[in-house]
Amino acid sequence: MLNEEKPLNFIEEIIEDDxxxxxxxxxxxxxxxxxxxxxxxxxxAKSICLNFGLGQKYNGQTNLxxxxxxxxxxxxxxxxxxxxxxxxxxxxxxxELYTSDYFETLYSYAVALIxxxxxxxxxxxxxxxxxxKGTPTEPGIPTPYRDRSIEENLRLFQEMRDGKYNDxxxxxxxxxxxxxxxxxxxxxxxxxxxxxxxxxxxDKWCIYPMYDFxxxxxxxxxxxxxxxxxLEFIPxxxxxxxxxxxxxxxxxxxxxxxxxxxxxxxxxxxxxxxxVNEKFVESWDDPRMPTISGLRRRGYTPASIRxxxxxxxxxxxxxxxxxxxxxxxxxxxxxQSAWRRMAVLDPIKMVITNYPDGQVxxxxxxxxxxxxxxxxxxxxxxSKELWIERDDFMxxxxxxxxxxxxxxxxxxxxxxIVECHDYVKDESGKVTEIHCTYxxxxxxxxxxxxxxxxxTIHWVSVPHAKEAEVRLYDRLFNDENPAAAxxxxxxxxxxxxxxxxxxxxxxxxxxxNPKKGYQFIRLGYFTLDSKSTEDKLVFNRTVTLKDSWAKExxxx
Numbered sequence: 001m002l003n004e005e006k007p008l009n010f011i012e013e014i015i016e017d018d019x020x021x022x023x024x025x026x027x028x029x030x031x032x033x034x035x036x037x038x039x040x041x042x043x044x045a046k047s048i049c050l051n052f053g054l055g056q057k058y059n060g061q062t063n064l065x066x067x068x069x070x071x072x073x074x075x076x077x078x079x080x081x082x083x084x085x086x087x088x089x090x091x092x093x094x095x096e097l098y099t100s101d102y103f104e105t106l107y108s109y110a111v112a113l114i115x116x117x118x119x120x121x122x123x124x125x126x127x128x129x130x131x132x133k134g135t136p137t138e139p140g141i142p143t144p145y146r147d148r149s150i151e152e153n154l155r156l157f158q159e160m161r162d163g164k165y166n167d168x169x170x171x172x173x174x175x176x177x178x179x180x181x182x183x184x185x186x187x188x189x190x191x192x193x194x195x196x197x198x199x200x201x202x203d204k205w206c207i208y209p210m211y212d213f214x215x216x217x218x219x220x221x222x223x224x225x226x227x228x229x230x231l232e233f234i235p236x237x238x239x240x241x242x243x244x245x246x247x248x249x250x251x252x253x254x255x256x257x258x259x260x261x262x263x264x265x266x267x268x269x270x271x272x273x274x275x276v277n278e279k280f281v282e283s284w285d286d287p288r289m290p291t292i293s294g295l296r297r298r299g300y301t302p303a304s305i306r307x308x309x310x311x312x313x314x315x316x317x318x319x320x321x322x323x324x325x326x327x328x329x330x331x332x333x334x335x336q337s338a339w340r341r342m343a344v345l346d347p348i349k350m351v352i353t354n355y356p357d358g359q360v361x362x363x364x365x366x367x368x369x370x371x372x373x374x375x376x377x378x379x380x381x382x383s384k385e386l387w388i389e390r391d392d393f394m395x396x397x398x399x400x401x402x403x404x405x406x407x408x409x410x411x412x413x414x415x416x417i418v419e420c421h422d423y424v425k426d427e428s429g430k431v432t433e434i435h436c437t438y439x440x441x442x443x444x445x446x447x448x449x450x451x452x453x454x455x456t457i458h459w460v461s462v463p464h465a466k467e468a469e470v471r472l473y474d475r476l477f478n479d480e481n482p483a484a485a486x487x488x489x490x491x492x493x494x495x496x497x498x499x500x501x502x503x504x505x506x507x508x509x510x511x512x513n514p515k516k517g518y519q520f521i522r523l524g525y526f527t528l529d530s531k532s533t534e535d536k537l538v539f540n541r542t543v544t545l546k547d548s549w550a551k552e553x554x555x556x
Contacts, residue, residue: 009314011050011255015058015226024225028060031224032086032093033215035067036078036199038269039284039291040085042305042326043260049309050257051228052091063222064093067215068100069208071198079199081284085292090302095222099214100200102221106209107161109217109247110172110190114153118246119190120146121156122173129171132178133186139179140186146175160193163206167193172207176242184239188212216240219252227252230259231318258315263323264475265290266483280492281476285530287540288476288496298473299517299527299542304333323475327543334525334542338517339367339375342413342458343505343539345470345523347387349462350404352418354437355384360461363444365414378508382415385462387504389522392457393434395423402455404434410455413521417442417451458521465504468537470526472498503539510537517542 008016019026030051034040040048055062064086068074086093099106113119122129122145134140148156160170172191180186190213195206215236219227227240237254244251259267266272272289275281284291287298295305308329312321342365361382366374388404397405404410409419422435442449479491512518512528520526524545529538 010316011054011226011228011257011314012057014255015054018225019058027225028055028058029063029094029223029225030055030060030228031063031065031219031222033065033067033099033218034082035070035073036075036082037070037073038078038273039081039293041267041269041272041290041292042262042265042295042308043267043290044085045089045292045305046260046309046312047228047230048086048089048091049306050314052086052093054226054228055094060225061094062091063095063097063224065097065099065218065222067211067218068098068198068200069211069214071194071196071208074199076199081293085296088296088302089292089305097218097222098200099209099218100198102214102218103201103205103209105221106214106217107207109243109249110157110209110213111154112247113174113190114150114157114172116246117150118175119172120148120153120175121160121170122146123170126168129173129189133183134178136181136183142178146187157191160191160207161205163195165193167195169193174213174239174242176239182235182238184212184235185242188239212236212239213243216243216252216254217247217249219254220244220247220250223250224252227254229254229256231256231316232259256316258318260312260321261318261483262290262321262326263480264477264482265323266477266488268483271483271488274489275476278489280489287471287473297527297530298540299334299525300330301333301337301517304330307333320481324547327547330543331525331545334517334519336370337368338519338525340365340369340521341506341509341518342380342460343468343470343503343509343520343523343526344387344389344458344460344465345500345503346390347504348390348393348431349433350386350388350418350459351433351435352384352386352438353421353435357384359384360464363414378506380414380506380508381461381464383461383463386412386459387462387465388434388457388459390431393420393423393431395431402453403457404436409451409453410457411442411444411453413456413458414444415459416440416444417447417449417453458523460504460506464507466507466510466537468503468505468509468539470500470503470539470541471529472500472541474498505537505539509539512537512539519545 032051052062124143173187176185178186189210191207234256240254285293285297308326363380363382364377365380368375392403394405404420411417416438418436418438420436424433426432439449474496476496477491478493482488482491514528514530518526525542526539529540532538
């Protein structure tokens with residue numbers, strides 16, 4: 001239907017066939033149905049990009065529907081965070097809906113099944129129901145309550161709603177087939193009793209529909225044309241279809257795709273909640289977390305995540321995506337969008353001995369040399385004393401060390417060529433200061449010295465430098481597949497965070513925008529932490545300039 005250079009994925013092929021046949025009157029309506037029991041992660045981003053992307057591509061729409069059928073774990077905090085994440089990714093829903101909007105309708109659907117002899121109230125315990133279901137190779141057996149009359153089931157179900165019974169005392173089950181090889185069709189639960197306050201409906205309800213009963217019916221109520229789920233819902237599809245068929249409601253259809261599995265990452269909400277509750281991370285938006293809020297705080301951009309989701313595509317089979325692809329996408333984006341700035345994380349003082357005392361020059365640096373026009377410039381104060389990185393000096397440098405050491409010369413970024421001629425040590429033998437001379441006619445952009453040097457280093461003027469805390473984030477796990485371990489927490493990387501309490505930054509960074517990416521020249525990509533204050537500037541490393549993990553793998 002649309003001419004695209006990129007091949008269609010299998011869901012797009014289904015939609016184009018439907019549109020070609022006139023199904024649903026040429027209408028496309030998808031939905032993203034998160035449960036508000038935690039923060040969204042990168043796996044949800046794939047589903048968001050798929051559902052909203054299909055709506056956009058085919059001039060359709062996408063609903064945001066909160067699956068709020070389990071009040072024990074749900075909270076408005078999660079509702080608000082989910083909405084923020086979706087909008088930050090660049091999408092807007094057609095309607096904001098809640099499964100709880102349909103509680104009355106879903107109740108009437110359950111009554112209709114009872115009236116058709118297709119549902120019954122069961123007093124058995126959870127253990128008794130599980131035992132009676134049989135095994136995949138052995139049929140189940142009916143509980144003593146399966147053949148209750150329609151009238152008795154209607155009365156008991158009404159009494160369940162009225163709060164007459166305790167949690168777990170009764171459930172409503174579908175009456176399907178206890179010998180079906182699909183265990184989901186062996187009289188599945190439709191409703192359970194929970195005397196719990198709901199974040200939207202309060203104490204109005206004490207019975208709540210199970211996901212399998214609420215899911216398809218909510219799709220049908222909204223007239224969703226393409227209900228897209230992950231592969232683990234394949235066994236649930238027949239129950240989805242059974243409920244819609246028996247209730248004779250709008251025939252929504254479920255389609256399944258492979259969820260995102262990524263190396264050095266866990267995607268389970270339960271495991272992520274453990275990391276938060278057991279203080280392995282600071283919070284849900286800790287920059288080491290795979291949550292969308294954590295990635296945002298770390299400095300990932302919406303474009304980089306959308307690009308990542310587009311690159312990995314939509315598959316029918318489970319696979320493992322290397323996290324380095326996500327890191328590649330943010331490097332690619334920030335290389336084009338991040339402004340260049342200078343910061344010194346492990347400082348050593350350089351004194352330019354032949355530079356005039358008290359003199360300050362205002363040098364100029366481009367904001368982004370990757371973009372035509374440079375996106376403007378900023379002023380770089382230059383003085384006699386500078387901070388440089390300790391790694392940029394060696395007392396006894398080896399061959400091919402193109403930085404500073406006795407008799408060696410480098411160019412200072414945007415400034416002059418300097419040559420080291422001396423250094424000072426403290427009582428412990430640690431170098432505390434290096435002395436250099438500069439070449440006055442070697443100024444960047446105006447160089448007439450004729451000198452050639454192989455190295456360029458960054459710097460910050462000592463009297464003009466500002467202090468900041470810098471947090472160097474790395475991968476949270478050392479194990480490529482931590483989710484497969486017996487205890488995933490055993491593979492947590494103890495070096496996933498290094499805090500540099502006092503780094504020196506160029507003065508322009510005092511006005512850094514937390515929504516903007518910055519490349520600290522030669523060091524990596526950074527962003528101002530969203531919880532930074534005027535009194536304490538904090539910068540988070542988004543990603544290194546190169547994939548340092550690839551080097552470690554090669555060494556191993």
